[in-house]
Amino acid sequence: MPELPEVETVLQALKPHVVGSTIAKASVLFPVLRLPLPHNMTELLASKLIINIKRRAKYIMFELEGGLTLLVHLGMTGRLTVANLDYLPVKHDHVIISLNDKMLVYNDPRRFGLIDIIETNKIHEHKLLCNLGPEPLESEFTAEYLSEVLKNRQIFIKAAIMDGKLLVGVGNIYASEALFMAGISPKRKANTLHLQDCEKLVSSIKKVLHAAINSGGSSIRDFVSTDGNKGHFQHHFAVYGKGGKECQICFKPIVKIYQSGRATFFCPNCQL
């Protein structure tokens, strides 16, 4: 379900509930996700204090005392929710972590998510984390950087900004939205973007992600934050899911195409 703004929303909502809490018990109900869950997860997590919680790309990282980090990825349909101690498990609950006075529930119908436990000081060597590009909201993500990594790439620009090796956190929705804001067609090849285009695109990616975070993410289908609140950025989409509707700038129809099997929305008149 989530792109960077949704993961960030979950993280911020979780923070007051979990940081400083101690794990009383971790129960594995259904150990099958994208990767098998660590077989000794229950033992590894027992009695550990949660020192901090952070985000890298779309991964949520629970830093535990004793040098371990619990890594969680929500995939397409993963949810991390805070529940009361009398919570009863429902379909697709995979893991339930009991804290002092709350439960943390991981539910994931499609099982594209991921849970792992790694040594905190070896996070950067982790197979899934070691090849990730820069965070789009950090100062290291600049037009000069983007221009450099795109210069030899023949792929569509939309596919490029969704490639986690180039930059992280931008998924299918915000890729379309950022390209619209930048006035750049998703059908441009990455290596045709000039520095000037990259300046517009970097700025648009940052603006779109910030705006979405400020709206609590996007709740299309069933995204709900940990605290049960829905995000409302979906009401601000300019192009995503609006095939055939009027462009808000030029009033010509927004077009839906497929690129690498993924829906892409854009305005052929405004995006060149």
Add this chain to the structure above:
DNA sequence: AGACGTACCTGACCGC
């Protein structure tokens, strides 16, 4: 090396 297709899954929705 880079580009592209495929695979992993369930559920919601649409048209008949």
Add this chain to the structure above:
DNA sequence: TGCGGTCAGGTACGTC
């Protein structure tokens, strides 16, 4: 009402 087909926010991997 029920059925089959299609689509969905992610990402790793195999193959060319």
